Amino acid sequence: MLDIGYALSRRFPDPPQTDYRTADVRTLRHDLFCGDIYLADTDTDRELSTAWGWVPVLDFAWALCDIVEELDRDPLGSRSPGPHHAALDFTESAELLRFTRRFGWVEITADWTPDGEEPLSFSHGALRREARDFLHDLVADLSDLHEDLAANPAVHVLTSRFPRVP
Template sequence: MIKIEYGQTGPYVDQGRENRKGVDLAVVSRADLRWYYFLSDLTFTIGEAELSPPWSWTPVFDFLWSMKGALEHLERGEQTTIGFTENAELISFHPKGEEVRVSCTYAMAEAVCERVDLRNAWLIFREAVLTQLSNEHPKLAANPVLAELRL
């Protein structure tokens, strides 16, 4: 079983632009959404393997876009990694047929899962994030860059 979840850890007024007061989220750029808003504590487990970053303040939209890109590489049978905006740590994905070996630089954990299961877990996570944040911030739902995540 693959679990990808997040918990909001902000706002950290002194960290980037996480303070959203007065910001029109309907027009915030893709880059700003990726790197400066909606900081989170991520949970990422595959079976018993704990791949969750051990730090807070991970921008949830950056993780969503990074995972989307990683999945595109995996569908082509390519190895790939995703990084984090706040440090040099990586999650590595190594495809072998329909399976993917997943490991990270910040933990000894390693797991193997089906590529389709990883994609489905990401889709569920994406919908949960977009639904929750759009409900909490109606202007965010109108931001056209979010459509990129649904392609």
């Protein structure tokens, strides 16, 4: 089973003058909510995680949802042998989180892990569901911390673009 999570950084707090209600997309994606993320396979007790403290976690959630959709563009869907590739780059470094879809399964690897380490592997459906749940849970958590964020139009567009999957 896939678990996606985050921890906000205390070393990189949001600027105190931030108006979360009117923050633009660039600010939301790159300048706020820094911390670390992880993707874990709870069945095998393995995970890919960052420990840098500066990853914009909302941007990560947003990009992950985009990547899941990008991996699903083949009209054959889960019958497609692929491979279909996508990568999530961390803008402040050269590190990449790499996704490879074959048939209905997605393998996830990270540039910063040791060579030869087995990739995490999940069904595409599970990855889609968990990525969207992570996005919605993250937005709810951040809105609890910053009430005005819930009124930001860009956040409304984002959550409506990627609704939860039953």
